[in-house]
Structures are given as structure tokens and as C-alpha cells.
Amino acid sequence: MSIHDLELAFQDKIDNEIKIEPKDWMPEAYRKTNLRQISQHAHSEIVGMLPEGNWISRAPSLKRKAILIAKVQDEAGHGLYLYAAAETLGMSRDQLVEDLNSGKAKYSSIFNYPTLTWADMGAVGWLVDGAAILNQVMLCRTSYGPYARAMVRICKEESFHQRQGFESLLVLSKGTKEQREMCQDAINRWWWPSLMMFGPKDSESTNSDQSMKWKIKRKTNDELRQNFVDMIAEQIKLLGMTLPDPNLKWNENRKHYDFGEINWEEFWNVVKGNGPCNKQRLAARNKAHDEGAWVRAAAMAYAEKRKNKLKTKAA
Amino acid sequence: MNILIKKFYYGDIPDGASENEKPNTHKLSETSWPLWEVFMRSKQGLDHKHAGSLHAADAQMAIENARDVYTRRQEGISIWVVESKYIHASNPDDSEMFYEPSEDKVYRHPTFYDLPDEVKHM
Amino acid sequence: MNKSSNQLIDYTLYLGDCALILGQRNAEWCAHGPILEQDIAITNITLDVIGQSRNFYQYAAQLINAVENKNVTEDSLAYLRTERDFKNLLLCELPNGDWAQTVLRQFFFSTFQQLLFEKLKDGPDEHLSAIAVKSIKEINYHIKWSGEWVIRLGDGTEESHNRMINAVNNLWMYTGEFFIAADYENSDLILLKNKWLEKVKDIFDEATLTVPENVFMQTGGKTGNHTEYLGFVLSEMQSLQRTYPGAEW
Numbered sequence: 001m002s003i004h005d006l007e008l009a010f011q012d013k014i015d016n017e018i019k020i021e022p023k024d025w026m027p028e029a030y031r032k033t034n035l036r037q038i039s040q041h042a043h044s045e046i047v048g049m050l051p052e053g054n055w056i057s058r059a060p061s062l063k064r065k066a067i068l069i070a071k072v073q074d075e076a077g078h079g080l081y082l083y084a085a086a087e088t089l090g091m092s093r094d095q096l097v098e099d100l101n102s103g104k105a106k107y108s109s110i111f112n113y114p115t116l117t118w119a120d121m122g123a124v125g126w127l128v129d130g131a132a133i134l135n136q137v138m139l140c141r142t143s144y145g146p147y148a149r150a151m152v153r154i155c156k157e158e159s160f161h162q163r164q165g166f167e168s169l170l171v172l173s174k175g176t177k178e179q180r181e182m183c184q185d186a187i188n189r190w191w192w193p194s195l196m197m198f199g200p201k202d203s204e205s206t207n208s209d210q211s212m213k214w215k216i217k218r219k220t221n222d223e224l225r226q227n228f229v230d231m232i233a234e235q236i237k238l239l240g241m242t243l244p245d246p247n248l249k250w251n252e253n254r255k256h257y258d259f260g261e262i263n264w265e266e267f268w269n270v271v272k273g274n275g276p277c278n279k280q281r282l283a284a285r286n287k288a289h290d291e292g293a294w295v296r297a298a299a300m301a302y303a304e305k306r307k308n309k310l311k312t313k314a315a
Numbered sequence: 316m317n318i319l320i321k322k323f324y325y326g327d328i329p330d331g332a333s334e335n336e337k338p339n340t341h342k343l344s345e346t347s348w349p350l351w352e353v354f355m356r357s358k359q360g361l362d363h364k365h366a367g368s369l370h371a372a373d374a375q376m377a378i379e380n381a382r383d384v385y386t387r388r389q390e391g392i393s394i395w396v397v398e399s400k401y402i403h404a405s406n407p408d409d410s411e412m413f414y415e416p417s418e419d420k421v422y423r424h425p426t427f428y429d430l431p432d433e434v435k436h437m
Numbered sequence: 438m439n440k441s442s443n444q445l446i447d448y449t450l451y452l453g454d455c456a457l458i459l460g461q462r463n464a465e466w467c468a469h470g471p472i473l474e475q476d477i478a479i480t481n482i483t484l485d486v487i488g489q490s491r492n493f494y495q496y497a498a499q500l501i502n503a504v505e506n507k508n509v510t511e512d513s514l515a516y517l518r519t520e521r522d523f524k525n526l527l528l529c530e531l532p533n534g535d536w537a538q539t540v541l542r543q544f545f546f547s548t549f550q551q552l553l554f555e556k557l558k559d560g561p562d563e564h565l566s567a568i569a570v571k572s573i574k575e576i577n578y579h580i581k582w583s584g585e586w587v588i589r590l591g592d593g594t595e596e597s598h599n600r601m602i603n604a605v606n607n608l609w610m611y612t613g614e615f616f617i618a619a620d621y622e623n624s625d626l627i628l629l630k631n632k633w634l635e636k637v638k639d640i641f642d643e644a645t646l647t648v649p650e651n652v653f654m655q656t657g658g659k660t661g662n663h664t665e666y667l668g669f670v671l672s673e674m675q676s677l678q679r680t681y682p683g684a685e686w
Binding site for chain 1: 346347348350367368369370372373376384387388404406407
């Protein structure tokens with residue numbers, strides 16, 4: 001078969017909702033796009049552990065402490081599932097981690113914002129995980145099999161994250177004056193970065209949308225962002241808090257909420273590495289990896305020794 | 316002003332966007348833990364089913380890692396692990412000759428046979 | 438309050454404090470582990486011991502409220518007592534150090550905890566017995582996990598071996614305290630010492646490590662005489678409860 005025929009057969013499978021599996025023929029660009037997306041997604045989970053892990057030692061009750069630890073640990077699990085999916089495309093975990101640690105690979109910019117108060121744990125769970133879930137639910141149907149399966153597993157676990165975030169804010173919103181202020185402040189700080197998670201506006205994209213054609217992605221940035229705004233604009237009423245956008249308003253014609261303009265200069269700067277915490281996040285990942293090197297080496301050395309011992313015994 | 320804006324998704328951030336990127340100076344370790352495939356029995360009486368993969372230094376650690384990673388929500392009661400390199404898989408290119416010849420053997424399926432309603436439980 | 442109910446409360450708090458402070462320390466590894474799989478593994482242990490501490494505190498709160506007509510909760514016990522009130526073993530509050538020190542501390546502690554809980558299980562107090570039964574299942578895994586790491590690192594590379602020796606040197610002096618009974622404990626505690634040593638020796642043999650001898654032992658944790666580290670652990674852990682008194686979270 002010529003490459004052209006293979007490509008046609010490939011697109012035909014995609015159009016018929018047949019999943020692509022690791023050993024199947026796929027265009028090189030499809031492999032690369034998936035590898036980049038899946039690994040960036042994995043890195044986002046791993047770096048995402050840091051801003052929340054930051055508050056584990058200070059969680060204000062034992063129940064909240066246990067919930068937060070379980071949540072951050074889930075993110076480690078999600079990173080692990082996704083790294084495994086990326087490995088099916090031919091890149092080793094080591095290489096993936098090296099790319100993150102060297103700054104070559106990217107992760108979601110949202111995790112370069114600091115978690116300043118306890119209320120941020122709630123706001124991150126509700127807004128950041130809420131935004132992530134919209135993407136992730138869509139990705140459960142993505143065309144690459146291992147990615148879709150990882151996402152199904154992740155989505156099952158993720159809904160607890162958003163719920164606990166909202167519930168935690170709900171308690172603050174009914175608490176003391178200081179707690180209510182803390183709650184509003186966290187929402188104010190996390191709202192715009194959460195909207196940025198969906199990426200640039202569709203109209204400003206210069207790429208032809210190969211990702212949609214290949215069904216790696218099934219909804220545009222603006223569609224997902226609008227879903228998110230519509231959802232949050234309703235939920236916030238239950239908290240008795242406000243979103244920091246004077247232009248947020250229900251539009252009866254569109255049957256959607258209108259909302260204000262994102263600060264794109266900030267967006268691109270955080271992507272480029274100029275966010276408040278880019279350096280700390282990478283430094284923390286590098287430190288953990290470097291300090292773990294001797295541990296990983298020792299475990300392998302011991303495994304080798306034991307294998308040899310067993311061999312000698314058998315002989 | 317002409318600003319090039321590329322499409323950017325959650326989990327799809329353009330490469331090379333960073334100003335602070337440092338060259339990849341780390342050397343890949345020769346002591347990296349191998350990859351394992353994990354199979355789990357979710358409850359007594361069911362087959363072991365592929366649950367996912369992980370890294371571990373040896374089989375014992377792979378089982379324990381599988382316990383720690385894949386049974387956090389009581390998903391399993393029995394674990395198998397096998398080092399990924401020992402899995403042999405059929406080739407998708409063989410699909411036609413492997414799987415399609417059985418398509419016309421409809422007589423292998425019970426629904427192929429029309430029986431009078433009076434014959435029950437067959 | 439009579440002496441025995443007072444003792445039971447102190448003893449229950451002691452058990453809760455050990456679990457909580459060790460959990461607080463182990464939690465520092467979350468997001469910073471040497472490899473993803475082990476980050477997840479140690480965090481499971483963290484969640485287990487924090488769960489144990491909550492069980493003990495809830496029972497202690499029940500005991501205290503019954504005799505003193507107070508409104509103590511698991512959280513007031515964890516967040517509103519001071520450095521001198523905490524009764525945890527010194528071992529639990531020590532900094533994590535490297536992975537070698539962390540897994541060795543876990544192994545020492547879990548091995549001791551298992552012996553202690555086996556006794557609690559058959560003891561006269563139904564509540565403590567029930568908590569022990571539930572916890573022993575967790576502890577058995579903690580011993581397996583940490584013991585295997587002690588062996589792996591002890592008999593791994595030259596560097597890991599040296600780091601294990603270093604960890605043994607740092608931690609051994611905090612293990613004598615396990616077996617010295619505080620006035621709220623039964624004096625037959627000393628009987629556990631040989632069993633503990635035996636288990637440690639088995640693992641050390643496999644790990645090519647030597648059990649230290651004639652080490653002067655540090656004590657005081659059980660009666661609130663702590664290392665300087667505990668104050669920092671508590672001020673971090675308790676900061677929100679102290680800053681916003683009476684708030685619900």
C-alpha cells in the first residue's frame with residue numbers, strides 16, 4: 001500500500017470511530033501530536049501536584065488533610081496512567097521526565113500560579129479541575145486507544161476532585177467573615193487563569209485543525225470555554241460569591257453567558273515561562289528526580305543481584 | 316503588529332514556547348526501572364483484565380506498585396504482572412488473514428439454527 | 438477523674454500522636470518522591486497512619502468528653518494541644534532525611550506498632566482492640582514495604598549501603614524509647630523488645646547491615662519532652678486553627 005492509501009485507510013477508521021491502537025499504522029504527525037499532547041497532559045498532572053501539595057502540611061482539619069493527600073496522590077496516579085499511554089508511542093518514561101525537567105516539554109500554565117491561602121484548595125478543585133474535566137470528558141472519546149482508556153479511568157476518579165473543591169468552598173462561604181473573604185479572594189485569583197486553560201480563541205488560531213480531523217480533540221477551545229463559563233456562572237450562585245468579571249451576563253439570544261476578554265499578554269507570558277511559579281515548579285521536579293537517582297539505581301542494582309543469585313541457586 | 320498565535324490546548328502546548336528552556340543535559344540513566352503490564356481480577360470469579368502499566372525494579376515490586384497504584388479504590392483482589400518486553404502481540408497487518416476468515420462461519424453460532432419454540436432451554 | 442481513666446486517655450493520645458506526627462512527616466514526600474510509583478506508595482502509608490490517628494483521637498475525645506463534660510474533637514486534639522502535650526515517640530517527629538532514613542524509620546516504627554497492636558487486639562479495651570484489628574492489616578503491609586526497601590538499599594549500591602548505615606546511625610538512638618513504659622502504659626512493654634530486635638536483625642542480615650550495640654538511647658517523647666523539631670511541625674500543622682479560632686473547615 002502506498003502512504004497515500006494508508007492515510008486514506010487511517011482517516012477512514014477515524015471517521016468510523018474505530019480507535020487507533022499502538023501497533024496500527026499511523027501518520028507520523030498523528031503519532032507526534034498524540035505523544036506531545038499525552039505527555040503534556042501527564043506533565044500537567046505531575047506539576048499540578050505541587051501547588052496543592054503545598055497545603056497538605058497546613059490543612060485545617062484531619063478530614064481535609066486526608067482528602068487533600070488522596071487528591072494529590074490521585075494526580076500522581078493520573079500522571080502515571082498518561083505516561084504509560086505516552087510510552088506506547090515509543091518514548092520512554094525516562095525521556096519524558098527528562099523533557100519535563102529540562103524545560104523542553106510543556107505543562108498546563110495554570111500550575112504556575114501560586115496557592116496563597118487554604119481557600120485556594122477549594123478554588124483549584126472547583127475551577128481548575130472543573131475546567132480540566134470538560135477537556136477530559138471529551139478526551140474519553142479521543143481516537144488513540146491508550147489515551148482514551150487512560151482518560152476513562154481518570155475521569156472516574158476526577159469527579160471526586162471537583163466535588164470536594166466545591167464542598168470545601170461551600171463550607172467557607174458559610175463560615176466566618178474572614179473565611180468568606182478568603183473564599184471570594186481565591187475565586188477572584190483563579191477565575192481568569194482557569195479560563196486561560198482552554199487556550200487561545202478559535203478565531204486567532206493559525207493552525208488548520210488537524211486535531212479535530214483526527215478526532216484527537218472533539219471540541220474547540222471556545223466551545224469548551226463557553227461550556228465552562230455557563231456551568232460556573234450557575235454554580236457560583238450557590239456559593240453566594242461573585243466572579244470577577246463585570247461583563248459576565250446571560251445572553252438570551254445565544255442562550256449562553258457573555259463574558260469579558262482574557263488578558264492574553266499574561267497568558268503568553270506564563271506559557272513562555274514568566275509566570276509567578278514557573279521556576280519553583282521545575283526546580284521542585286528536578287530536585288525530586290535528582291535526589292531520587294541513587295534510590296532508583298540501588299533498586300535496580302539489588303534486582304540484578306537477586307536475579308543472579310537465583311540463577312546460581314538454580315544451576 | 317503581526318503576532319503568530321498557535322493553537323494551544325489543555326495538554327497541547329506548543330513546543331519551543333519557552334524563553335528559559337535549557338538544553339537537555341541529563342544523561343539517560345542505565346538504571347531505569349523496566350516497564351510492566353498489570354492485570355487485575357476485580358472480583359472473585361472474573362478473569363484477570365489488563366489494568367495498565369507501571370515501572371518497577373523487579374516482579375515483587377511490580378506487584379506491590381500495582382497494589383499501590385491500581386487498587387486505591389478497591390478495584391482488584393488479585394494481581395498479575397508481566398514485564399512488558401515479554402508480551403508478544405499479533406501484527407495488525409495480519410488482521411485480514413487472521414480474523415476475517417471466521418466471518419462467514421455463521422453456522423458456529425447458536426442463532427444460526429431455527430428451532431421450534433417448543434424446544435426449551437437449548 | 439480517676440487514675441485509670443486518665444491513663445487510658447493519655448495512652449490513647451500517645452497512640453494517636455505517634456500516627457499523626459509520622460503521617461505529617463511522611464506527607465512531606467507527597468509530590469517529591471524518588472519515582473512516581475513510590476510517591477504513590479508512601480502516600481498510601483501516609484493515608485493509613487493519618488486514618489489511624491483519627492480513630493485514636495475520636496476515641497480519646499469520647500473518653501475526655503465523658504469524664505470532663507467538655508466538647509473535645511479529633512481536630513481540637515490534633516490542632517489545639519501544644520508541644521508539651523504531644524506524646525508521640527521522638528522517632529516520629531524527626532526530619533525525613535533521605536529515602537533511606539524515611540524507609541528505615543517506617544520499618545522501625547511499623548515493626549514496633551505491629552507488636553504493640555497485637556497486644557492491644559487481645560487487651561481489655563474494646564475500642565482500642567477494634568482499632569488495632571483494623572490497623573494491623575495496614576501495618577503488615579507497611580512492614581513489608583519498608584522492610585523490602587531496607588534490604589534493597591542496604592544490599593543495593595555502595596552509595597545506598599552507606600546511606601543506610603548513616604540512617605541506622607541517625608535513628609537507632611530513638612528506638613530505645615519504644616520499650617520504656619510511661620506511667621500510662623503497662624510495664625510488660627519491655628517484653629516486646631526482643632521480638633522487635635529479632636525482626637530487625639532478620640531484615641538487617643538480609644540487608645547486609647549490622648545492628649548497633651551499646652548506643653545511649655534518647656527518651657522523652659512519651660512524656661512531652663521532645664526534640665526541637667516538633668515545635669516546627671506543630672506550628673505549621675496548626676497554623677490555620679490558631680489563626681482563626683473556632684472556625685469550621
